[in-house]
Each structure stands twice: as structure tokens, then as C-alpha cells.
Amino acid sequence: MKILLINGPNLNLLGKREINIYGKQTFEEILDGLKKQFSAMELSFQQSNIEGELVNYIQAADGQYDGIVLNAAAYTHTSIAIADAIAAISVPVVEVHLSNIMAREAERHTSLIAKNCVGCISGFGFLSYQLAIQYFESTKI
Ligand code: DQA
Numbered sequence: 001m002k003i004l005l006i007n008g009p010n011l012n013l014l015g016k017r018e019i020n021i022y023g024k025q026t027f028e029e030i031l032d033g034l035k036k037q038f039s040a041m042e043l044s045f046q047q048s049n050i051e052g053e054l055v056n057y058i059q060a061a062d063g064q065y066d067g068i069v070l071n072a073a074a075y076t077h078t079s080i081a082i083a084d085a086i087a088a089i090s091v092p093v094v095e096v097h098l099s100n101i102m103a104r105e106a107e108r109h110t111s112l113i114a115k116n117c118v119g120c121i122s123g124f125g126f127l128s129y130q131l132a133i134q135y136f137e138s139t140k141i
Pocket of ligand 1: 071076097098100101108
């Protein structure tokens with residue numbers, strides 16, 4: 001099973017960015033752990049700070065992956081383009097967030113992408129990614 005993890009803006013700074021909210025682990029460390037845990041799955045990873053590049057990754061994933069785990073970061077709350085890209089492909093997308101966006105500032109309470117995703121996992125730190133991959137694993141025939 002092929003899963004693509006996509007991270008949006010500022011998530012390249014995990015481990016040094018607002019560690020009280022996002023934790024001390026870098027994404028490389030998180031990904032390492034996920035690859036060990038899900039060694040039977042093929043996990044790929046893309047990150048960009050640029051909205052259009054995230055749209056390109058989502059479009060390019062169509063027909064190539066069984067699932068996408070997407071942390072669109074701040075674009076979650078603003079990007080109709082990313083929402084449209086998710087709607088345009090047939091690969092199921094799970095929205096994830098490290099922090100609990102509903103427990104934070106009001107501007108983070110809206111997800112423009114949620115309606116086009118299978119579901120949203122938010123607030124479990126790096127476990128949000130793990131739980132999203134587990135969802136796809138559980139759909140394996
Ligand atoms: C985030 C939450 C977003 O509101 C924020 O802009 C991020 C990270 C999270 O993983 O908790 O950059 O998506």
C-alpha cells in the first residue's frame with residue numbers, strides 16, 4: 001500500500017518551531033518512526049511552503065497512491081485551491097494536524113479542506129500521522 005504524506009508551510013521547522021505546541025521532534029524523526037512502524041507500507045513524503053506546489057503534489061498523486069495524509073498547515077484555513085485539488089482526485093485524503101485546531105485561535109477553527117477529506121485527525125501530535133496511516137492500513141483488503 002502506497003501512502004503519500006504531504007506537509008504544508010512551516011512544518012519543515014518542526015523541532016524548533018513553537019515546540020510547546022508542535023513538539024521537539026523534527027519531521028525527519030517522525031517519518032523515521034513511521035517508516036519503522038509501517039514497514040509493510042510504502043511511505044513517501046513531500047513538503048512545501050508554497051500553496052501551488054502542494055496543489056501540484058496532490059494532482060500528481062492521483063492514480064499513484066492509495067492514500068494521502070495531508071497536513072496543509074496554515075493553508076488548511078485559507079486554501080480553496082487545495083480543497084479543489086483534493087476534490088479533483090480519486091485518492092482518499094485524511095487531514096491531519098499536530099495540534100488541536102479547535103482548541104486554538106478562532107481563525108484555526110475553520111478547515112476549507114475538511115469537506116473533501118475522509119476525516120480529520122487533530123491534536124495528537126505526531127500520533128495524528130500514525131492514526132491516519134492506521135486508517136489506511138485498516139482499509140487494506
Ligand atoms: C497545524 C495547525 C495549523 O493551524 C497551523 O497553521 C500549522 C500546523 C498543526 O499541525 O497543528 O502550521 O496544521
